[in-house]
Ligand code: UDP
């Protein structure tokens with residue numbers, strides 16, 4: 186009797202509309218596609234072209250859905266579009282995405298049978314859709330397991346209730362060797378009796394995620410084994426560490442000099458002259474204060490290190506007139522969207538001054554580049570603790586008096602940048618970064634921990650186990 190081969194598994198990926206949340210899920214779609222899983226990415230029309238150009242893979246289909254024309258009830262002064270607005274209206278934007286629900290469900294119903302939906306934790310309402318359509322859902326929330334564990338422990342044990350100020354260290358329950366402060370956490374986790382919109386928002390995300398089939402985590406077991414084990418032992422929602430996804434980023438083809446972006450040409454010149462370069466970038470979302478940008482500029486100028494600083498266009502004028510002229514020859518300011526991985530992997534780049542967004546940290550790991558940690562918002566302070574104190578591949582830039590949320594002064598920027606680029610601390614960090622890089626690639630190759638975990642996850646979801 187002829188046997189019929191079952192259709193290959195079909196995963197729907199629905200990223201949240203910000204660079205930091207979309208880019209990793211698009212890399213994951215390549216990883217799944219390389220395993221002969223058919224993948225459909227759902228996005229909004231305004232993000233379609235960005236998604237297409239990141240994907241560079243025609244076998245992954247992309248479907249657009251739109252906000253209904255008359256729908257979005259934006260609070261006064263907040264214009265809701267498919268693009269992420271400023272962070273102050275973040276919760277309103279997340280709530281407004283719920284208006285995509287009918288179109289999302291319509292799109293999924295019209296696809297060939299779907300084995301699994303992987304959607305961002307912020308798109309919390311997709312859990313209701315998944316339940317309605319009878320499809321298992323996995324949640325992606327862009328964080329590592331260390332930071333998620335620390336947040337859960339804060340909620341559960343409230344260790345910060347026992348200290349006198351937000352800046353007084355306390356030992357973390359179940360991990361007493363780790364000392365944190367309330368200032369390492371953003372609201373609502375830094376509050377002892379949390380209430381208000383941020384708290385309600387977080388509870389809603391947690392409750393819907395708890396109904397899912399698990400968390401897809403962009404990290405790898407060897408990077409944070411204790412926290413992975415602790416999480417899966419203590420919390421009902423299983424975490425599957427299957428990254429780092431940036432390993433799957435399509436390689437850019439070698440280009441002729443004239444075709445290279447001017448900052449890559451500049452790095453080529455520095456490499457030929459054996460002059461190591463510090464790469465400076467604070468991600469796509471966080472906005473450093475004007476005061477902080479000025480301190481960074483003055484610090485870089487004083488440090489005498491070579492650097493490429495990628496800024497947002499509106500930040501260019503805040504850095505101050507004459508800055509570029511004063512650092513000419515050893516500093517380059519770029520006010521464009523760059524291919525960050527291409528810069529990090531450039532042989533001239535030996536350090537990364539970063540806000541410690543989780544994607545940036547993973548990209549630095551995959552390039553084997555040590556980090557100069559300057560966290561700004563969200564869970565970046567926890568990521569910085571992890572990179573510097575747990576993993577040992579970074580040096581921390583501390584605000585004066587070591588207050589986690591203060592402004593980092595120019596003298597600190599200059600001193601620690603020099604230490605990273607020329608000092609003993611820098612040598613130690615680079616050696617460690619190289620080891621962690623090996624671990625990351627080892628995890629992703631066939632038989633590595635992330636690759637095996639992904640096999641288990643696919644079997645688990647598709648019912649093959
Ligand atoms: N593992 C991993 N990443 C994970 C979970 C597990 O690399 O996210 C590895 C880890 O080495 C662990 C093994 O897979 O010891 C089995 O873990 P799992 O939690 O799947 O065990 P089970 O619950 O099936 O006993």
Ligand code: UDP
Pocket residue numbers: 204205206208466467468469470471495521522523524525526541542543544545546548
């Ligand atoms: N990124 C980039 N070019 C830029 C700025 C950022 O490619 O000019 C990418 C970076 O490589 C990373 C993402 O944008 O993949 C930023 O994510 P991250 O988690 O580091 O920070 P966020 O922007 O979410 O704060």
